[in-house]
Amino acid sequence: MRDAILTLTGLDAFYGDFQALYGVDLTVSEGEVLAIIGANGAGKTTLLRSISGLIANKPDQVQFRGKAIGTERPDVIAQMGLAMVPEGRQLFPSLSVEENLMIGGRVNRKGPWNLRKVYDLFPILEERKSQASTSLSGGQQQMVAIGRALMSNPELIMFDEISLGLAPVIIRDIYKALPGIVGGGMSAVIVEQDITKALAVSSRVYCLQEGRVSLEGKSDAVSREDIARAYFGVE
């Protein structure tokens, strides 16, 4: 059993008075690719926002390499080596493609990823590097978002629904690039609605249902029936 790089213990999350997560327990092991699946509104994005610090929780509910970060500022957490590819890409419209990547590199951590390596991974971006980031196609924007996250040389990278709104052929291409991205010891959490893709690329999977963990298991061992039950909350 490898060491846990990220541990969630009894994580609760609230939007005002509305509770979105109920006592979530979750571990990400060093170097593994973890999938989190669940229906819309199950709490997946809330989970990632809690981890990245955009939502404040109790200190011990989120631990990164043993350090309690539940109440830390998002920019501090980013400096520690957590990066996110946000849902809907959320590129900076006022910045060009290259500037988006450069600002990703603001967190100046040591590692293999730099502008050159990102351009090697996604050559089309180098062609369009001076263009306004929002003038690119959906798939290309997703590449920028991924590159932006990689530029900080994170230890844990989180992908929030990267296939959303993209054509199947683009999704396939991006997922093909995933091993190249995550190889080299980087841990990854992939939040997905596309269950097949999520299981294919991960070693373990959690399923969220209405803010609670309804299933945990090895990606190659869980059955369709287990998933369906956990996904929809049918007894």
Added chain:
Amino acid sequence: MDFVNAVVQGTLLGGLYALFAAGLSLIFGVMRLVNIAHGDLIVLAAYLGLTTTVALGVHPLVALIVVVPAMAGIGYVLQRAVLNHTLGDDILPPLLVTFGLSVIIQNALLEGYSADPQKMDAGALETASVALGPLSLGVLPLLTFAIAVAVIAGLQWTFYRTPLGRAFRATSDNQDIAQLMGLNKRHVFGLAMALALAVTAVAGILLGIRTSFDPSVGGGRLIFGFEAVIIGGLGNLWGTLVGGVILGVAQTVGATINPGWQLLAGHIAFLVILAVRPNGLFPRISG
């Protein structure tokens, strides 16, 4: 000839107005905040310049060395201690807090300096002039205009060519994701306000050399800056320069028709533009 002279003088005056406006425009661009106390901060800078020139016995332009960092520091602290807490979707808190700030600054200046009009002495600079054909251009207005152009060019360069500028643009685009990029948004906003007040310091010193000032003139300066921003179009610093020039020309031309109409002419020009082009002449963002 009178008319041409008025236009030229008005253009140069526009440089000063653009300086009033630049800080206002910057802050609105980065954090969508409009600082009602902006004009009073210009006046504060003028008073700081006055005290510096008196205490150190230096030329007002030399006082910039002291006043610019001082105002930048004030801006950073003000933003982090007070104004950061007003940011959000509601427009009332920043408006009312900066309004309260305006009253406090005005009365603090009254307490400290009395209501007597003051002016800084820049010596020969104030009366020196340069001949351009049949026109005689004051060195000070020329210098002011040149400084305005330089400041705006500098701000543009900062915004579009430096990591700090990238940080400003990113934070203004999307505060949450900017934080994921390792940007401490409270710090970024503090730096933006520091930069804006540094520009305000320059504006204040130049104002204090050019005319006499007292604690109550802040409101008028805010209005000039605001009119320059609206005429030029939101989110466009060069547009703000054009806006300042248009305002300045309207005022000086109005003054040649009737000295008592100077201010009114400026306001009318503003209202006409507002009626015909509500988004200004070169808008980049919407209000």
Added chain:
Amino acid sequence: MNTDIRISRTSNAAKVAAILGALIVVILIAAPYWAGRADMRLMGEIFLYLALASLWNLLAGYAGLVSVGQQAYVGFGGYMLFALTIFAGLPPLVAIALAGVLGALISIPVAALIFRLRGAYFAIGTWVMAEVFRLVFAQVSALGGGSGTSLPTDIVRSMADGRSAREALSYWLALGAALIVVTAVYLLLRSRKGLALTAIRDNELASASLGIDIWRTKFFVYVVTSGLTAVIGALIFLQKLRISPDAAFSVNDWTAFVIFIVVIGGIGTIEGPIIGTIVFFLLRETLADLGTIYLMVLGLVAIVVMLKAPQGVWGFIRHRFDLQLFPLGYRVVNADKSKGA
């Protein structure tokens, strides 16, 4: 068990407040018989400020139109009073009413221009308009130009016989204005239009999608508020007997103080301006000797309230005790046990 439930618009506290309020109003009406001259002047001032504050609150707290230029209409109303009585020979009371109508009329082109601006830029735009008004009136030499003019004594005398009768009349006009404004605001907010306003205030996008015409509603509120502000302005300068551009269009007197009253009392509530006016005058009577320090304290208090207790004094009380003295909401009431205040 038989649970009788009905919807009520009022509450016990509101009923008690209404009775107490009526008593207080009766006492206030009788003031010329029990109060001294200075006290009556002070109370008159308080009523006029209360009216201004209620109007500004309607504009900013409900319609979301934060104006720092209402002094335009205060001054306009004052100048209309002087102009109509001096040049048109109208009786002062008629002039005051007409000033309101004219104020509402002139606010229409003003609104057409400044409604092109949003948020804080709208606010400064209103200030610019007030400046324009000031500069324009300063050009009118018939009304004293830049130094202003006084209300001729025969016009003053025509209002009533004898000084105490005139002072009583002034006082009653102020009290009446305050009562009318507060009642009008209350009735407006209770009506459908008022519901629309509160909806707009709470969520503009949602209310637009419900078919509420935002622009028309805000425009209506702006025009009505400005007209009434002009009436108050006329009353203010009827009391002062003298007008000048700087006094008529003073940002400090007619906007800064009004804003402080509303913010400290509780913006977006009807009770707020009442509380705020009381607090403001308490502060003024105790601290005004300190001049600039007093103003700095006022500014500081406004900032602290806005940052720490943005709901103001009344908002705090209302939240804490679930109290509403001017019943605006709807309550579910059990017939056999009336719950809550």
